[in-house]
Amino acid sequence: MEILCVAEKPSIARAISQILSGGQSTTRDSPNRFTKNYDFYYDELRAEITVTSVAGHLMESDFSDDYRRWESCDPADLFDAPIITAVRKDGGPIARNLEIEARGKNMLMIWTDCDREGEHIGSEVASVCRKTNARIEVKRARFNAIIPQQIHHAARHPVELDRRQSDAVEARIQLDLRLGAAFTRMQTKMLQNQVPDLQRKMISYGPCQFPTLGFVVSRYQQVQAFVPETFWYIYLSIMVDGEETDFTWRRGHLFDFPATLALYELCVESPEATIAQVTKKPTKKWRPLPLTTVELQKSASRLLRLTPKRILDIADDLYSKGFLSYPRTETDQFDPDFDFMTLIQKQTTDPAWGQFAQSLANGGFNAPRKGKKNDKAHPPIHPTAHVTNLVGDDKRVYEYVTRRFLASCSKDAEGQQTTVTVIVAGEEFNATGLTITQRNYLEVFTYDKWSDKQLPDFEQGQHFIPVVCEMREGQTSRPSLLTEADLVGLMDENGIGTDATIAQHIQTIIDREYVMTRQEDSMKYLVPSTLGIGLVEGYNKIGFDRSLSKPQLRRETEQRMVDICEGRSTKNDMLFQFIEQYREVFLRARAAFRQVVESVRDYLNGDGNVTEGGASSDGDDNDDFGGENGGRPPRGTRAPARGGNRGAGTRGRARGTTAPRTRGQPRGKGPSTKRRQDDDSDDENSRPPRGAGATAVSCRCDVPAVERTVVKETSNKGRKFWTCPNDPSCGFFEWADQASGGSASKTGASSRTIPAKRTHTVYARRCKCDLTAVSRTVVKEGPNRGRIFWTCPNSENARCTFFEWDDEQKEMSGPECPNGDQPTKRSRTAGTGTTRSSGRAGGRGRAKSTRGGTSRGSKRGKQWYE
DNA sequence: GCAAGGTC
Numbered sequence: 001m002e003i004l005c006v007a008e009k010p011s012i013a014r015a016i017s018q019i020l021s022g023g024q025s026t027t028r029d030s031p032n033r034f035t036k037n038y039d040f041y042y043d044e045l046r047a048e049i050t051v052t053s054v055a056g057h058l059m060e061s062d063f064s065d066d067y068r069r070w071e072s073c074d075p076a077d078l079f080d081a082p083i084i085t086a087v088r089k090d091g092g093p094i095a096r097n098l099e100i101e102a103r104g105k106n107m108l109m110i111w112t113d114c115d116r117e118g119e120h121i122g123s124e125v126a127s128v129c130r131k132t133n134a135r136i137e138v139k140r141a142r143f144n145a146i147i148p149q150q151i152h153h154a155a156r157h158p159v160e161l162d163r164r165q166s167d168a169v170e171a172r173i174q175l176d177l178r179l180g181a182a183f184t185r186m187q188t189k190m191l192q193n194q195v196p197d198l199q200r201k202m203i204s205y206g207p208c209q210f211p212t213l214g215f216v217v218s219r220y221q222q223v224q225a226f227v228p229e230t231f232w233y234i235y236l237s238i239m240v241d242g243e244e245t246d247f248t249w250r251r252g253h254l255f256d257f258p259a260t261l262a263l264y265e266l267c268v269e270s271p272e273a274t275i276a277q278v279t280k281k282p283t284k285k286w287r288p289l290p291l292t293t294v295e296l297q298k299s300a301s302r303l304l305r306l307t308p309k310r311i312l313d314i315a316d317d318l319y320s321k322g323f324l325s326y327p328r329t330e331t332d333q334f335d336p337d338f339d340f341m342t343l344i345q346k347q348t349t350d351p352a353w354g355q356f357a358q359s360l361a362n363g364g365f366n367a368p369r370k371g372k373k374n375d376k377a378h379p380p381i382h383p384t385a386h387v388t389n390l391v392g393d394d395k396r397v398y399e400y401v402t403r404r405f406l407a408s409c410s411k412d413a414e415g416q417q418t419t420v421t422v423i424v425a426g427e428e429f430n431a432t433g434l435t436i437t438q439r440n441y442l443e444v445f446t447y448d449k450w451s452d453k454q455l456p457d458f459e460q461g462q463h464f465i466p467v468v469c470e471m472r473e474g475q476t477s478r479p480s481l482l483t484e485a486d487l488v489g490l491m492d493e494n495g496i497g498t499d500a501t502i503a504q505h506i507q508t509i510i511d512r513e514y515v516m517t518r519q520e521d522s523m524k525y526l527v528p529s530t531l532g533i534g535l536v537e538g539y540n541k542i543g544f545d546r547s548l549s550k551p552q553l554r555r556e557t558e559q560r561m562v563d564i565c566e567g568r569s570t571k572n573d574m575l576f577q578f579i580e581q582y583r584e585v586f587l588r589a590r591a592a593f594r595q596v597v598e599s600v601r602d603y604l605n606g607d608g609n610v611t612e613g614g615a616s617s618d619g620d621d622n623d624d625f626g627g628e629n630g631g632r633p634p635r636g637t638r639a640p641a642r643g644g645n646r647g648a649g650t651r652g653r654a655r656g657t658t659a660p661r662t663r664g665q666p667r668g669k670g671p672s673t674k675r676r677q678d679d680d681s682d683d684e685n686s687r688p689p690r691g692a693g694a695t696a697v698s699c700r701c702d703v704p705a706v707e708r709t710v711v712k713e714t715s716n717k718g719r720k721f722w723t724c725p726n727d728p729s730c731g732f733f734e735w736a737d738q739a740s741g742g743s744a745s746k747t748g749a750s751s752r753t754i755p756a757k758r759t760h761t762v763y764a765r766r767c768k769c770d771l772t773a774v775s776r777t778v779v780k781e782g783p784n785r786g787r788i789f790w791t792c793p794n795s796e797n798a799r800c801t802f803f804e805w806d807d808e809q810k811e812m813s814g815p816e817c818p819n820g821d822q823p824t825k826r827s828r829t830a831g832t833g834t835t836r837s838s839g840r841a842g843g844r845g846r847a848k849s850t851r852g853g854t855s856r857g858s859k860r861g862k863q864w865y866e
Numbered sequence: 867g868c869a870a871g872g873t874c
Contacts, residue, residue: 009873034874056872063868070867078868117872173870180869188868206869320874328873501871 001047004105005141006054006098006125008112010034011326012146013053016111019151020049031093037101044156050101051111058095058124060088061173063181075185076590079178079583087128095128102129102136109158110140115375116565119162120169126161147335167571168564172557175578180206182586183548187535187596194597197604203535204512207554208497210536212505213514214549215490217528217536219482228475232260236429238273238422239467240456247422247429253474264471266425271469275462276428277421283434285413285450287441288404289371290332290380293499294492296401298485303447304396305524307517308488308503314397315381323387324401328500329378332371338379340365340409346386352399353406356444360409368408400447407445414438415450420458424466431455481525484517494551495558534603538596542589 007013013036017025021040028037030052038051067073067081087095102108108129112118119140126138139158143150183205191198233253237246254260289295296315297308304311315327334340344365347357368380383402390398418433433455442448482490487506491497497505509515514532518525528536536549560578563569589596 032874054872055874058872075868113872121872169871176869176871178869182868184868202867204868208870316874498871500873505870 001045001107002105003042003045003047003049003107003109004098004101004129004136005049005051005109005111006122006129007051008053008118008121009055010036010053012111012113013038013051015146016151017051019146019148020051020155025051030097032097035094035097037097042155044152047107050105052097052101054091054094054098054112054121054125057117057121058087058091058128059085060091061085061177063177070185070189075182075189076583076586078182078185079579079586081178083174083177098125098128099132102133105133105136107137107139108133109155110138110161111143111154114142116165116169116561119165122161123163123166147337162565164565164567168561168574171564171571171574171578172561174575175557175582176207178579179582179586180204183589186586186590187593190590190593190597191600195601195604198531198600202512203531204508205548206505206508207557208501208505209508209512210549211494211496211551211554212487212491213509213528213532214536214547214551215487216482216509216515216526217533217549219479219486220528220533223479223481226478228478229255230473230475231255232257232471232473234260234264234267234427234429235468235470235472236267236273236422236424236466237468238464240458240464243456244467245420245431245455247420247431250428250430260471263425263427267427267469270425271465273422273424273429273464273466275420275458275460275464276423277419278458278460279419281417283415283417285415285442285448287366287369287407287410287412288445288448290334290368290408291382291401291404292330292332292371292373292380293328294330294488294502295332296327296381297503298488299447300397300400301488301524302483302485304393304400305522306393306397307507307524308484309507310393311397312503314394315401318394318398323383323385323390323398325380325382325384326378327381329381330373330375330499331378331380332373334368334370334379340367343382343384344406344409347383347402347406350386350388350402353403353444356410357406360406364411365409366411403444403446407441410441410444411438413440413442413450418455420455422464424469481518481527483523483525487526494555496551496554530603530606531600534600535596537603538599539589541595541599542592544585544588548585548589
């Protein structure tokens with residue numbers, strides 16, 4: 001018996017050989033310098049085995065010669081032009097190796113990654129091997145991790161290749177090619193002919209790159225459309241032993257001047273402040289989760305200020321040198337038998353973090369937290385060797401991964417939080433202090449900040465006359481433009497691209513000059529160019545059901561692929577339907593393309609509707625802004641990096657004010673009175689911190705909600721949410737990017753689609769009213785506190801009884817839901833793949849937050865992607 | 867000259 005085993009990449013071939021041969025294989029070179037052939041005898045199967053690999057896809061698809069040249073045909077013909085699939089240009093040596101190695105073998109065993117693309121790559125391998133060995137028996141080894149038990153089991157129990165999955169991928173390949181090529185040729189030609197500035201530009205269209213552009217434009221337009229709203233609040237401070245403590249009004253702020261004034265006057269008339277409560281409770285700041293590709297790109301782009309593409313390139317390079325583990329992974333949990341100690345030991349000699357690593361080795365080790373994602377193919381990203389000779393960005397990326405790994409193996413930081421509640425004329429004010437008791441992981445993970453904030457020793461029942469009691473004015477702040485980290489998050493949530501391609505799509509829209517990056521202070525923002533806005537606006541004007549710049553098209557493609565995988569549809573059915581449908585869309589777009597041309601022309605000439613908008617796409621990416629921002633690009637009034645620039649300094653205490661101000665006018669007006677945001681968002685504490693923005697969203701106490709930012713190392717880190725400013729029992733919680741009243745864009749609480757590289761489970765949670773369910777977090781004290789569930793998006797009165805726990809499979813009879821409703825079965829639409837949490841926009845991660853009552857976001861305004 | 871998906 002002779003068996004040829006083929007893995008998806010050289011590293012897996014090596015690992016499999018190592019395990020199956022017990023390290024006793026012999027290695028031969030192949031025609032490709034990266035690919036080796038490993039030979040050994042495998043007792044269990046009584047077989048001579050050769051293990052080799054490909055390097056991803058082996059074939060490529062393109063139109064036949066008659067259609068390949070741009071001038072050769074009408075772009076509309078590309079919807080049914082013949083497509084030729086052949087070994088890719090650079091795949092010759094690998095294909096030759098397979099042809100040679102397949103000769104004389106009895107069996108071909110496919111060891112590609114166990115996902116949809118892996119199944120397709122397997123079918124490519126089979127077709128190449130059959131060229132020289134038509135009778136070879138083709139089998140598929142299924143494994144979830146490169147650990148001996150699994151690999152031996154997979155070798156002994158091979159299954160068949162899953163034809164449906166490779167069919168689904170083939171359909172995707174064809175559709176992307178037809179759609180991309182037809183639209184790219186059409187719009188490039190039309191625009192080149194009609195807009196002189198674009199004569200030499202390629203204006204590409206793609207089902208991933210355009211929605212990516214759509215996100216950037218949409219946020220930009222929200223920023224432009226923002227109208228600040230004035231609010232008022234009462235500010236209080238108390239002096240004890242020469243030390244002044246600021247107190248925050250429990251109502252946050254009100255948009256009603258007379259109401260605020262009335263309350264303020266009461267305070268002024270009876271200014272005595274009584275300490276109503278002093279509570280001390282332990283608090284924690286959680287150590288980071290194990291690192292996924294998307295999280296690496298998001299967090300490192302923010303902390304190291306590199307583009308996601310650059311980070312992935314560096315990580316790839318460090319991987320190829322053996323310094324890091326495979327950097328394309330969705331997994332944020334380590335296998336139980338992962339060998340942490342060997343890796344930690346390797347780091348003990350480092351001058352910067354060696355001592356910390358040693359402390360872990362000496363008993364400080366604590367098993368990392370487990371995230372919710374597991375691609376069953378790769379572990380979280382971690383350092384595989386200790387390296388000292390790196391420089392520049394390589395060094396910084398390596399250091400980030402290493403510190404994060406060590407931090408994840410450590411303990412949460414611990415502290416004591418003090419909350420002081422004071423009452424003045426029936427109005428409640430709070431101050432919060434923090435004493436850190438154990439820094440633990442913070443010692444090594446220097447990117448996280450958490451600082452002590454001392455409060456004087458207040459005691460319940462004490463009375464004070466406030467040193468300052470003022471009515472102040474502030475303004476809601478403009479949302480900020482998207483950062484690359486934000487965009488990676490949006491794409492991930494909407495299923496645009498995969499962990500391996502998200503960065504590339506962002507790079508594409510930058511390369512095409514649809515989007516410019518703009519450095520502002522310490523943050524890099526994405527600004528759509530006039531060309532980018534013109535394109536999106538132009539297509540929007542044509543008014544398709546499914547806008548070409550929105551994520552639905554991709555979502556639909558994914559769903560139809562799942563249908564093929566599940567046997568509800570076939571490749572041919574899908575292709576037929578989509579091709580007919582999108583040929584129609586194409587013809588309509590072409591017929592109405594004048595609108596795109598005019599829109600693009602208008603924006604390029606500065607006559608677009610958002611005339612202050614957009615960077616010029618002529619290559620000058622900085623200074624072509626006009627309008628209200630005074631020649632500057634649109635910018636949020638919020639300072640990008642740390643919480644807010646709204647009236648920084650306006651917390652400007654009225655030093656010297658020794659008594660409450662007398663009644664009457666609010667003190668100060670204009671910009672300088674903007675409320676200073678409590679901007680300790682990076683170091684506040686383990687709770688979603690006060691990142692604090694003001695808004696027109698109200699919480700359930702009908703107090704204006706405040707915006708905060710998740711700082712915990714969860715998949716939601718950096719994400720903004722609205723919550724009640726003071727009272728956790730109020731329970732109001734809403735993600736800012738879901739709230740129409742908030743600052744950010746809606747990120748889709750609807751069904752999450754899983755891109756190609758991912759397991760193909762799609763949830764479309766719909767409530768009994770057939771609306772897209774929204775997720776909430778239990779706030780009520782009890783065993784379920786912090787747990788996420790899904791419910792009807794309607795207001796409390798109109799809400800149906802739909803209820804599902806986020807973390808439970810269907811068929812679960814879960815405990816009683818917070819509203820007393822019983823859980824219902826999850827509307828799970830597919831599921832041969834790994835079950836994963838999806839539709840995460842509403843509440844993944846563990847931002848310990850509160851449950852939303854009436855979601856104003858669900859009632860107000862339009863969901864931007866619909 | 868076009869897409870998106872693998873991977874070196």
